Amino acid sequence: QVQLRESGPGLVKPSETLSLTCAVSGGFVSNGIYYWSWLRQPPGKGLEWIGYIYYSRSTSYSPSLKSRVTISADTSRNQLSLKLSSVTAADTAVYYCARGVDVVARGAFDILGQGTVVIVSS
Amino acid sequence: DIVMTQSPDSLAVFLGERATINCRSSQSIFSSNNRNYLAWYQQRPGQPPKLLIYWASTRESGVPDRFSGSGSGTDFTLTISSLQAEDVAIYYCQQYSTTPWTFGQGTRVEIK
Numbered sequence: 001q002v003q004l005r006e007s008g009p010g011l012v013k014p015s016e017t018l019s020l021t022c023a024v025s026g027g028f029v030s031n032g033i034y035y036w037s038w039l040r041q042p043p044g045k046g047l048e049w050i051g052y053i054y055y056s057r058s059t060s061y062s063p064s065l066k067s068r069v070t071i072s073a074d075t076s077r078n079q080l081s082l083k084l085s086s087v088t089a090a091d092t093a094v095y096y097c098a099r100g101v102d103v104v105a106r107g108a109f110d111i112l113g114q115g116t117v118v119i120v121s122s
Numbered sequence: 123d124i125v126m127t128q129s130p131d132s133l134a135v136f137l138g139e140r141a142t143i144n145c146r147s148s149q150s151i152f153s154s155n156n157r158n159y160l161a162w163y164q165q166r167p168g169q170p171p172k173l174l175i176y177w178a179s180t181r182e183s184g185v186p187d188r189f190s191g192s193g194s195g196t197d198f199t200l201t202i203s204s205l206q207a208e209d210v211a212i213y214y215c216q217q218y219s220t221t222p223w224t225f226g227q228g229t230r231v232e233i234k
Contacts, residue, residue: 037223047163049222060221062221062222104155104157105176105177105218108216109171
C-alpha cells in the first residue's frame with residue numbers, strides 16, 4: 001500500500017524559500033503509471049493544485065504559482081520535493097503531496113499524505 | 123482556468139435522509155474519450171481529502187455505495203442516499219480535464 005509523508009520546516013520567513021519533501025513508501029516515484037502532485041489548503045479555505053511531476057522529470061505548474069514553484073523527484077531517495085520562493089503570508093497553508101489514480105485520471109488523487117502545516121511569518 | 127461552483131455552500135440533513143450536492147463547471151469537462159473529468163472528495167476535520175468518485179460516477183474502492191455521482195458536461199451531482207453520522211464533512215468537486223486542475227469551494231454537510 002503506497003503511503004506519502006510530507007515534511008519540512010513549519011515556519012518560514014517572508015521572502016524566503018519554502019522547501020518540503022514527500023517520502024513515498026510502497027511504490028516508486030519513477031513509476032511511469034502515476035503523476036505526483038502537490039496541493040495546498042490555506043486555513044479554513046479550499047484546495048488548490050500547485051503542480052505535478054511525471055516520470056521524475058516532466059512537470060506542470062499552476063500559472064498562478066509558476067514563477068515561484070519547482071517540483072522535483074529524487075529517485076535514489078524515492079521522494080518528491082516542493083520549492084516555493086519569495087513566500088508571503090498568503091502561502092500559509094497545509095501542503096499535501098498526492099498521487100493520481102493512473103495516467104489517464106492523472107488529476108484525480110487517490111492517495112494523499114497527512115499534510116504538513118507551513119506558516120509564513122517573521 | 124475552469125471555475126468550479128458548488129451549491130449549496132452548506133446543508134443539514136436528517137440521519138438516514140438523502141443529501142444532494144451540485145457542482146457546475148465554467149466549461150465542459152467531457153472529453154473525446156467519452157469521459158467526464160470530474161472527481162468528488164470528502165474531507166473530515168483535521169484530515170486530508172479522501173477520493174470518493176472519479177470519472178464523475180466511478181466509485182473509488184472501499185467507498186460505501188450510498189455515495190454516487192452523476193452528471194455530464196458542465197453539471198454534476200454527488201448524492202448520499204442515506205446520511206450517516208460519519209458523513210459529516212466538507213465535500214469538494216474537482217475538474218482534472220485541463221490544468222490548472224481546480225476545485226469547487228466546498229459544501230459542508232451536517233446532521234439536522
